[in-house]
Amino acid sequence: MSRTIIDVYALQTVPPSNLNRDDTGSPKTAVYGGHRRARVSSQAWKRAIRLAFAGLLDRSQLGERTKRVGESLATRIKELDPSISDEAASALAAEAFVAGGLAKAEKKKGEVKDVESGYLLFLSHRQLDNLAAAALEAARDGSTLDRARFKALVNTEHSVDVAMFGRMVADMADINVDAACQVSHAISVHAVDNEFDYFTAVDDRKADAAETGAGMIGTIEFNSSTLYRYATVDVDALHRTLGDASATRAAVEAFLTAFARSMPTGKQNTFAHRTLPDAVLVRLRDTQPINLVGAFETPIRETHAAGRIELAAAELAKHTVAVETAYGERPVGSWVTQVGEKTAVLADLGKAVSFSELVSGVGEQVTTALGQPA
């Protein structure tokens, strides 16, 4: 059985920033190789990727993750049939989710409230549209949706984000969707210590009153880092969920673009950490995904002669060859987009192309691998 796996590796430098923080406001960290590293959680970056999808894919290819499922469905029912009252639409929506087993029936009768699921429920826009149509149709026939029909509707026409990131419904495991991508926590290739920025804010009116002193003081914790980022996409799993080669290709291309270009927004207005990766390496494999983080187990230490990114690129190139040689792994395709001289060593690992060529190159080969003419 042939396999198609896309491994994406990126080296990305971020300036002083705090893009993902813990409950005390400190930038997240992890220890690796015995040294503390900057860390951006996979969840944080996946959210940034999902938000970026909105600019890359049509709304019909995306979904909505919400507890307020009743409100969402009621709005659609109203759109399909404007003659229906708000209350009736809410009641119909509630009925559909109660029938499906994803919301509890209201105990008190009378006032109609939008039902909520007890957890964030991830449904594609198309699934919600189909549910709205089915709920309306059932109402016109004087019947209600049954559970089997509900399940069928939420198990077909999955959107790209649901297929990529998966759906977990504890109450109803048979509508779960296995995520097709796996995103690792980004960690810095070097050791970091978080630093503190002490700030004062001056009251605009104080100058007039000839007062001295600050209106407020505080500290913000931050660090700056060169991050190693890794994600892998199981193209076969994606294809199984989406059921269509061209949709799979579109999903892969959107994912690569969003992975490389998105950025978590934590304290973005404070730090403007809007960088793009210094290098992106994509390996298409027919065996197993390979995370090359071992390249940075020994933290990079910049020297007078070479900076972090230069040394990191060299380590990544060396480690890629070492691991693949040791295990007899040969990628089926390889593309590199890199910026400038400092990451030039990575260009030897694959086709050195611009980022848009990388994306379409991978997309083309995905189509070929799925057995469809390009």
Next chain:
Amino acid sequence: MSVLLLRLAGPLQSWGASSRFARRGTEVAPTKSGVIGLLAAAKGLRRTEPLTELLGLEFGVRLDQPGQLLRDFQTARSLDGRQSAPLTYRFYLSDAAFLAAVSGERELLHGLAQALARPRFPLYLGRRSCPPAGPISLGVHDDTLDDALTHWPWLAAKWHRRKLASTVRLEIIRDVRPGEPVTETVPDEPISFDPAHRQHTWRTVLRRHVDMTNDLAERAGVNGHDPLSLLGG
């Protein structure tokens, strides 16, 4: 008997045995259910499929580099950011490396080793956001579980070994055999991963140790520290 050895290492891993709700803990070492799940994923078994032959495997793990506990704070919001789910805490082991071993029929183990090299589902160290660093399988060997866990070279990184004494005691946690004393009982014997009725039963484990010579120790002589000798003891 044959034994399949695995190297489980990466920046983060997380092996939950009894977590519920918003606080998701990790054990100090890979769990049997976690590793059987990983093997099942490599073979392409869906969670609803019976685990049959995998259930008969004997399991043990050696704590080559125990790592550090990491607490990760996580929020979840709807896409428009208007509503948030309960705050959750997830615990990880960072910087850890383990030697895991499963023993069973040779044929079966060979099949598993092949599956690990071409896994049907992506593999991870207890949690999806924890992909392993490098390939996992160290191959199938004609050995017993105990001998393999005792003699296989130490997987700890050089920087870690340098910090330790010239003899290091590594912990081994493995399934108890009939008649052996039980160190601990944990809810970690998988029966089914079917999300509709996931089932684990109690697993009895034995903890023992193996002494490893550390030729990278920078503090030579630390081991020879014997204050009682001054008293003529």
